[in-house]
Amino acid sequence: MRPRHFRPAGAMRGEIRVPGDKSISHRSIMLGALAVGETRVTGLLEGEDVLSTAAAMRAMGARVEREDIGEWVVNGVGVGALLQPQAPLDMGNSGTSTRLLMGLVASHAIEATFVGDASLSKRPMGRVIEPLSRMGAAFDSAEGGRLPLTVRGASPAVPIEYRLPVASAQVKSAVLLAALNTPGITTVVEPVPTRDHSERMLRGFGAELEVEEIDGANGPERVIRLRGEAELRPQVIEVPGDPSSAAFFIVGALIIPGSELLIRNVGLNPTRAGLIGVLRDMGGRIDEENPRVVGGEPVADLRVFHSPLKGIEVDPALAPSMIDEFPVFFVAAALAEGRTVTSGLDELRVKESDRLSAMAAALTLAGASVTENEDGLVIHGTRGDPLPGTGGPIATHLDHRIAMAMAIAGMASVKGVEVDDTRPIATSFPVFEELLEGVTQ
Numbered sequence: 001m002r003p004r005h006f007r008p009a010g011a012m013r014g015e016i017r018v019p020g021d022k023s024i025s026h027r028s029i030m031l032g033a034l035a036v037g038e039t040r041v042t043g044l045l046e047g048e049d050v051l052s053t054a055a056a057m058r059a060m061g062a063r064v065e066r067e068d069i070g071e072w073v074v075n076g077v078g079v080g081a082l083l084q085p086q087a088p089l090d091m092g093n094s095g096t097s098t099r100l101l102m103g104l105v106a107s108h109a110i111e112a113t114f115v116g117d118a119s120l121s122k123r124p125m126g127r128v129i130e131p132l133s134r135m136g137a138a139f140d141s142a143e144g145g146r147l148p149l150t151v152r153g154a155s156p157a158v159p160i161e162y163r164l165p166v167a168s169a170q171v172k173s174a175v176l177l178a179a180l181n182t183p184g185i186t187t188v189v190e191p192v193p194t195r196d197h198s199e200r201m202l203r204g205f206g207a208e209l210e211v212e213e214i215d216g217a218n219g220p221e222r223v224i225r226l227r228g229e230a231e232l233r234p235q236v237i238e239v240p241g242d243p244s245s246a247a248f249f250i251v252g253a254l255i256i257p258g259s260e261l262l263i264r265n266v267g268l269n270p271t272r273a274g275l276i277g278v279l280r281d282m283g284g285r286i287d288e289e290n291p292r293v294v295g296g297e298p299v300a301d302l303r304v305f306h307s308p309l310k311g312i313e314v315d316p317a318l319a320p321s322m323i324d325e326f327p328v329f330f331v332a333a334a335l336a337e338g339r340t341v342t343s344g345l346d347e348l349r350v351k352e353s354d355r356l357s358a359m360a361a362a363l364t365l366a367g368a369s370v371t372e373n374e375d376g377l378v379i380h381g382t383r384g385d386p387l388p389g390t391g392g393p394i395a396t397h398l399d400h401r402i403a404m405a406m407a408i409a410g411m412a413s414v415k416g417v418e419v420d421d422t423r424p425i426a427t428s429f430p431v432f433e434e435l436l437e438g439v440t441q
């Protein structure tokens with residue numbers, strides 16, 4: 001464990017550039033590994049989760065290397081040509097690596113075993129086992145569809161039409177990646193839109209993929225069709241900055257008096273940018289500068305000003321577009337004026353930790369007023385006053401986003417917050433602490 005006390009701080013000022021998007025980084029390596037030839041990637045997130053994906057793709061035959069100038073080069077084997085890994089694939093803490101790679105293996109004539117850390121080994125994999133079994137893959141897993149887990153791929157796999165029972169980009173992507181080496185057309189129906197990086201990137205790599213919007217019982221639904229036995233062409237990719245990493249600094253600058261922070265290179269794909277709209281509705285001033293397109297994704301620099309925030313009722317329909325941002329959003333709510341109500345967040349209970357109970361416990365220790373409901377938190381904010389708690393230590397449960405959210409809470413507190421373990425931060429944002437020190441006065 002590497003504990004750290006995050007002290008109350010003065011304003012956040014200056015500028016930072018956030019590292020590459022985690023979701024896009026994983027997919028750059030996976031799709032590069034399935035294209036024949038050389039894919040070059042700049043701005044790749046060099047966090048532990050993405051490095052787990054890189055190691056797994058190497059174990060299945062691709063060459064994945066970092067060049068001196070920080071550019072990554074992936075030499076792919078081609079769809080259908082993944083090799084049998086010789087040892088279990090260690091996924092560390094990464095649910096995205098595990099679920100997406102299960103999809104890849106599911107339609108190749110290979111067998112792979114996935115292992116992970118204590119957090120990942122508690123997470124449900126049944127949600128991907130179910131559609132991938134229908135496509136013909138076979139699974140052995142620990143109880144309840146958990147890791148360690150072995151996938152025996154089907155060859156040929158069977159195309160399916162699959163309606164997502166949970167709003168999950170990981171499940172959608174697992175089926176689409178399996179579909180790449182499956183003859184015929186695989187269809188995924190998405191009742192609630194989730195991040196669409198897989199669709200954008202699969203198209204970019206030359207897959208035949210179409211998305212149709214149809215009227216569903218509860219609003220528009222997306223129908224995604226992918227033609228299998230695809231041939232992917234290598235690409236040059238520039239990974240935009242990760243909005244989920246920027247989120248910690250956005251909230252920090254909003255809640256710490258005197259702050260004005262420029263955050264460069266923030267990906268603003270609408271399926272990811274829900275937090276920014278909600279914070280603006282609470283009164284937060286977040287200006288967009290220099291809007292542009294990077295790697296097929298909308299990007300801008302964000303200038304964030306300290307702002308008095310007002311509590312809000314968050315529309316549960318927004319949850320997928322800010323699903324990873326709730327831990328730090330709860331910190332913003334804890335400093336706002338009045339009551340913030342969230343609901344429809346059952347998925348937060350199966351992230352790297354149970355984020356509803358972890359954040360309820362951590363914020364309560366930090367002195368916030370929090371009620372934990374089955375599917376959300378209700379928070380009464382301090383109206384801008386620093387959190388008055390004793391400072392912990394708070395338990396991160398191997399969850400990077402709990403550690404970073406509570407680091408920000410510590411900076412907006414009277415006595416600081418003691419975070420029990422900062423090591424998990426390296427899974428998604430290795431330079432977080434360095435950037436934080438650089439901008440706080």
Ligand code: S3P
Nearest residue numbers: 023096167168169170171323324
């Ligand atoms: C991700 C999808 C989300 C998100 C995760 C990354 C992805 O998970 O929480 O951090 O890259 O597809 P779910 O699909 O399980 O919601």
